[in-house]
Amino acid sequence: MTLSGIIEQIVELPSGVSASVSEAAVVTITGPKGKLERDFFNPKTKVTLNGNNLIVSCKFPKVKDKAMVGTFASHLRNMIEGVTEGFEYEMKIVYSHFPMKTSIKGDTFIIENFIGERSPRTAKIYPDVKVQVKGADVTISGINLEAVSQTAANIERATHIWGYDPRVFQDGIYITSKGKKVSQ
Structure with a gap:
């Protein structure tokens, strides 16, 4: 957590894996084994793509918002493992x-x-x-x-x-x- 009141977790994309994030918060991850899509809509928690990283962030989080950031990051890691290894x-x-x-x-x-x-x-x-x-x-x-x-x-x-x-x-x-x- 930074001083500005934002909490974020960074999920790195390995080589051979690409990702895209739509405006409707649908994340698509493509890898050697296939493609997975998932809706990550939440009013306070946002998922953005910055270079080779997916960033899950929340401004001025409460306890449940912090938990949602961790949950979204965990789902993204599982999606990346799925498309690379299964x-x-x-x-x-x-x-x-x-x-x-x-x-x-x-x-x-x-x-x-x-x-x-x-x-x-x-x-x-x-x-x-x-x-x-x-x-x-x-x-x-x-x-x-x-x-x-x-x-x-x-x-x-x-x-x-x-x-x-x-x-x-x-x-x-x-x-x-x-x-x-x-x-x-």
């Missing part, structure tokens, strides 16, 4: 009573024969997220951290068991590794 979640299919069958149809992850149920359970797959099933391992990858993590949460939540003791019935699909960067 994100990956790993999940494990666990069953001991009834063998599960999983498949992917369009933007839906389908779980059949979960604890012997006749009707399949489904989970939504967000756009631009790749889901791969190899045996008992499920890999979810993409450039948008929020879409990848929400897809993993949807799959894990689809196998939640109501009315059974989770210490005994441990069947389900569980997250084993979160948000690690893809090395390709």
Whole structure:
């Protein structure tokens, strides 16, 4: 914080990554893996592009405004990591009573024969997220951290068991590794 009453955080753009900021506060970041857009509108917090830096600033901030500056800067860093390296979640299919069958149809992850149920359970797959099933391992990858993590949460939540003791019935699909960067 400077003496003029302005707080700011600077997010540096690495080489190979470009950014643009529209007048409507929509930030577009483009890198080797793709392009991400996000709306950063806030009445007091501003995002500007200055050379090779994105600057998140707020004049005369209160506590919530300071938190918003940090949140915006964190989102920008995640977007930059996404377009340069990508994100990956790993999940494990666990069953001991009834063998599960999983498949992917369009933007839906389908779980059949979960604890012997006749009707399949489904989970939504967000756009631009790749889901791969190899045996008992499920890999979810993409450039948008929020879409990848929400897809993993949807799959894990689809196998939640109501009315059974989770210490005994441990069947389900569980997250084993979160948000690690893809090395390709």
